[in-house]
Amino acid sequence: MHAIICQENGSHYISMVFGYYRDRARSYYADYWIVWDSKKERLIKWPTFKPKKKFLEKQILIVDTDQNDWKLNQDGEGCVNFLNRNLLDSIMKENNQPQNILEQCRKIDKGYTYDEVHEIKTQKDIEDLDWITGNFHDAYIAKKKLQDDGKLYLKFEGIWGCDLEVWFWGDLEYDMSSRDSELVDDPYWFDSTILFHDGFVYLIDEEDMTVEKITTDYCYFKARHMEYRVIPK
Template sequence: MHAIIRQGNGKYYISSVFGYYSDVKSEDDYQRYLERIHSTYYVVFNEEKTKLIKWFNIQPDTEYLIKQVLIIDSDESGWIINEQDDTGGVEFLPRELADKIISEGVVPDDIMQQCIKFEESYTYEEYREIKTKKDIEDFDWATGNFHDACIEEQKISDGGELYLRFTGIWGCQVEIWFWDDLEYCTDSRNPEYWDPY
């Protein structure tokens, strides 16, 4: 698994994801829901790739839900998933060990080598062509299934490609190009007449 780690003010970097956890303690369903939103974190590299850090999915200490982690490669090969809460991580780095490494700030050499190997297995592409079912799944993960998405810009290029830019997606904007045999209708998404979301 790999992600865009959003640092704020337009800054970001790409990292492998080694775990995904939350600290939910409440028995009340609604409280559990809130705790899950605000306590969920990822185990990722720091920007320099010299240590592991805990990076919250939603920016802490704000009244808004600001997404900080955009999963761009959803591959969970070699992960152990807890079926009860859908959390988990890579098999060589269980949660207790990951939390200990993060709190101490020192990554044992054998763990660091495995993390680096994991990191080097992925090549980031800023613009990806969607060709396979896996590409579609990754796109859904990155965009949050287009939750709250709205077409902000639409145009046809001189070459006949349809360009769409979406806003409202948690944590990003999305640009999409369609080409070849195009058939489409976006009239129902025109904000002058309809709810565009």
């Protein structure tokens, strides 16, 4: 599992994610992730949401959802298999974290490359984008352009923690009239479905959709190819 870590000064960096836990004694939203610091010198606790903000503002974006090497409990909390919560809680308090633990973390972190522009080709790609966008909850199409190369360009804003650029191309078909901010009072998405069907990829502004359910009541995009780029906030 890997994530974009969004810092208060507007900068960001990519980190492997080593654990995820909730602190319900503090707050319903007091969940946190175990990640590298910006220099990859020590492990830190990184809350999902920025502290002391009037509204919920995400400061971590999961871009790779692979948890095959994790131990998880029934609530979805857990960590990579050579760590545990008690150990992590103890080393978070140490100025000098155990080198053997840090070396194990560095070892499993080798070889990962973050692709800034990523094409949707597999079911895991869909899952990754769903995690990044929160299924496009609160998103709206801020910009749209049919480019000279035939690609449809969209910029989504309103997503928690980021904006998102998306491109569709190849036997392109779409209808965004139901979410066009120039035509309707409510351009905001509540949920979404991304799916593959007969060699096409679809993005639809409703959950649990199938191709057969698509009508002009929905905002949808259909193409042979779909790729995206995350713009962290």
